Amino acid sequence: MDLRPREVRIGDSTVAAFGHWGPPLLAFPAERGVAWDWDRTGMVAAIAPALEAGEVKLYCVDSFDAWTWAASDVPLEERARRHGAFEHWIVDHVLPWVREDCGGHQDVALTGASLGAFHAANFALRRADLFPRALCLSGVYDIAQAGWGERGETMYFHNPMDYVAHFHGDHLDWLRSRVRLTLVVGQGMWEDTTGALASTHAFASLLAEKGIPHELDVWGHDVAHDWPSWRAQLVHHLPRLLG
16 A cells, blocks of 8 residues: 555644545644654554554644643743644544545544653543544653643643543543543653653553543563654554554
8 A cells, every 4th residue: 555645734734644444543743743753753654554454544743832832931821722722723623624534423543652642641531522542652641840830720621630630520420431541651761751651650540540441551661752662552552542
């Protein structure tokens, strides 16, 4: 199969689509990344057999990170407000196009590495009606660690370590029946200095406390916070993510 991407411009940003049939998987790039990163770093090639077999269709998106969470000169609450534009783009523009490309309404699985893992978890928990499964590789799930300034309501509702702690009642019961997250992290280089190792353990503990279905998969001390690790982890977990 020809795995060259089909480039689509949706608004001012890009989606790169790989594969021609199968359930959809939406991939977020690492911090400040673009739609081409998963191809450039070998992530697409790593799952080429699944793409060729029609087991998955992959959609890679641009990030808005430079303007949102990675905008170090902007306080956290404003970063969260700006992130709303990214959420609007994904939910109201990218998702309808993905569904049309797949031939109709269906759930979409999510994945991402590093800051992309945060996006996968956050979208799945906020919009489990649309994105019930997420594979999160080497993420940090307390986005407050990324910045400074006031932490208002908008920040609260975009920070999983904040809002998940207060889930209760019917909504929590529904989430337990609907969503499943897989949290993967290594113990090698940069997993500790980026905060991913500690954050992944803390987030898994919070999900367990709330009874939200999840899997914690901790890889070895030779597994770094880097693309070779994420390629292997994606290949390992993809069948269960889509099953």
